[in-house]
Amino acid sequence: MGAFSNSLVVPARTPLRVLVVDDDPLLLEVVAIQLEMLGCEVASADGGERGLSALESAEVDLLVTDWQMPGVDGMEVVRRARAARAGEGYLHIVMMTARGDEQTMRAALEAGVDDFLEKPVQPIALEIAVASALRNRLLHRRLERRNNLLSTAHGRTREALDRIRADLAAATALHERLLPPEGRIGALALSRMYRPAAVLGGDSIGASLLPDGSVLFFVIDVRGHGVPAALDSFHLHHRLKQMRPATPVALGNALATVNEEIAAREDDSYATIACGLLSPEREEGWICCAGHPSPILLIDGEVNMLEDGRSMPAGWFSGTEFAPARFAFPRGARLMLYSDGVTESTDEAGEEFGLDRLSALMARTRPMPLAQAVQDIERGLTSRRLGAGFEDDISLLAFEHEKGDDGDG
Template identity: 30%
Template sequence: MAKLQDYLSEKYQGLTATEEIERRLLELSSLFEISQQLNQSLDLERILNTVLLIPMGRLLIPRGVIFLKKSDGFRILMAKGLKPALTSFTLPEAELKNCISQSKKPVLQLNDIPSPVLKSFAQDAGLEICIPFISNQQVLGMVLFSKKLNGHNFSPEELNFLSSLANIAATSIQNALQVEEIREINQRLDEKIHQLNTLFDIDRGLSSTLDFNEILRLLGLVLMGQMKVTRYGILLKREKGFKLYQYKGISPSEIGPLEKRLRKISAPNQAVRIESLLDNDIIAQCHQQQLEVCIPMVHQNELLGYIFLGKKAGGETYDSTDLEFLTTLVSQAVISLENARMFQETLEKQRLEEELNVARTIQKKLLPHQLPNIPGYEVSGMNIPSKQVGGDYYDVIPLGSHTVALAIGDVAGKGVPAALLMANLQAALRIVLKFNPSPQQIISQLNNLICENTDRDKFITFFLAILNTREHTLTYVNAGHNYPILVTSTGTIQTLEEGGLILGVVPDYPYQSSTIQLKKGDLLYCYTDGVTEAVNHEGEEFGEELLLRLLNRFHKLPLTQSLEKIWQKIVAYSSGIPQADDVTMLAIKRNG
């Protein structure tokens, strides 16, 4: 002990040995305390705090700053007693290159600092010494301290203490940095997992519905939740350009210019920030609407629309991970949207098909199953509905012992509406016929009835004739129907044109009737436009001329057979082309 005291009193002149030992012990216990504290903690902030506060307390230092290496250079991570204006100072990494490792001193005085930038900062901040943190020959950062408060210089022992402290701190800082890095990686991993979950979740959600609008709505929710946005717009491509379909926080009345302008650009192939779009108009309009990101909706190389997102509510910018995620998310949603669209189309087709079946059934039930026998006359009718089911109608209704009504008509339109109007007409005709023998009056009544019951775009071409089998007279009214053709046994032709306008357009229209005499062998052939307007491959119509020739040729055949022949000619002529209209024929021939 005495030896040690001698040694110490020699070394520390002016201080008693006991004092000195106590001081050294204090230093050592400080180091021990620091070492314990630092090694227990992996929290960087706590470590830095300890590294500053303990020397400041023990050595009475009023100011201390810690720099750590970041991607853009050395930055101040913690400072005590420093003017706030100075805390944003960054030291470029190149400034320190080799500098510190060249200098062998563990503690650098102001004048030893090799970087002029750091030196001038230290002068401004009133810092005197700089101790680098070195771990594995890498400079992690450094701590700078001011002079002691009492103005004394640091003693060699104090400098020693500080250097030991920096040594211990370097290891702890290194550990904490690694932990922080792992934490960041974990955070990123969590984010990725969450994004994957989101994709999985939206996939389940989207595929559980085939409702197009529901999918768009859901997509909107996910975009808002995942990106923290309060405004977005989904614009879909339509025939005339783009149209805002689903949105939040955007005023649809102000989006017009953007809708128009989008036609002019070619779509980016993934989610991009607005500024990357190559159109200044669009960029300006998006800025005006506070939209920051544009995501193209592409399905099999076909652009279906765009999604625009507003700024993130937290103020963060969209990074490349976000854009990547948005691209994936939207391309997934697009598949669901396409599925939904195709499903709707199929559904629509099925519905149409069912509707046509209904129309076909109605029509079939309204047409006569069997025509009545008319003494001295042959009568035959035929109706072949088209795929679309037109509204053709024919009927033969015995009225008295020697009068028969013949009717043929074509209701405008197709499908169920046409079939219903035809049903209406058939019912009305059968009732009016019971009370009224005059075709002229019957037609007028039917006309007024249909005018009352239907819109102006619904109308009927109609031919009605009353045949008197005793007098062999035929009194008829032709309301805009294809002229029936009378072919005599000698081959002369007459068309029955007297009448007036189509039914259902002009109320109280004055229809005219006409009466003709039927001779033996005379054939009256009534038809609808499906006969003469049947088209061939060149788009040419069957036409009346051909029909007249056929009527002459088949004149001598039994009536049913001759209609059959005409039908076969029509089929041969149109050779498998789907025809737009029903084909309907009604004919009578006087035999006796």
């Protein structure tokens, strides 16, 4: 049988489980003894049918089968063994054959054979086959462990992603609840458009009815996008609503307070803010734009840009003063505030929507109800994007002076 004193086989913690299939009882016994000397757990099967039955009822790491057997031959055993183990566990297959021609070996490889043993089986050849099977089983088990770890990590990542998505959905719903409802606010009609570039945006829109019947309004555009910008816009929205400035002086002081709070962070945070008051009873308004695009005022079909009351963005420089400017807001007048995401939105050719186009649309839609006019402007924006998203958050807030019931937004 041969000696195994200088064995190539490294003992494994779990012995290799081997099934030997052959129709020659003597060969079965010889090969089984040699495998046991190599530390394997060995089972034998006399012929192909019994070999397949043994495979179904036992865990096998290494299958050693003869090629030529009556009835179910070795090639059929290999094919059916591979089909039964498809996608499951580990099975190393070695075929014993006296036929060493190229065509035979190629057919065996295609059937699923991993290695060959020529008859008569030499102990060193069998030892090499066992060593190869042990090494491949070790690699297979390592791969299984890594796949299990990856599957666990993937599951945890998926759970974390689901939680993040749920949190983002909740934050998005919260942000949407901050938006003033469309319709009437006091004696004014109100309409708006809000489209964040991402799930959460850095823009915010606010409007509140004050005790004297005037309306506090603002559009905030925080630097950046996503969660950090959204958190900043939430904070600034609530700060302005909390301070609730009701006079021009209070309006300037509120913006100065916001400016100092942002500047005190000593980072690169800042925000552009258009904030003001509308008094339908006195037919006037007050506006202050901290680095924000100039609002558009439409009176009797004439478009005007409110250039007064402008100053640096909030957070740029500590000590910045904010002085609101007065403007007339008679019956029938419309006021539109917007973020630069509106005018700087580009089409596929890179052409910006532009202030001129926005002003022209505002003038052209004057005969329409305010909500319809804003919808028309929104259609003009989205049609140029052809279904693509916006590069920046889109915010627009519009008022029209007309008598109505009191309300709050």
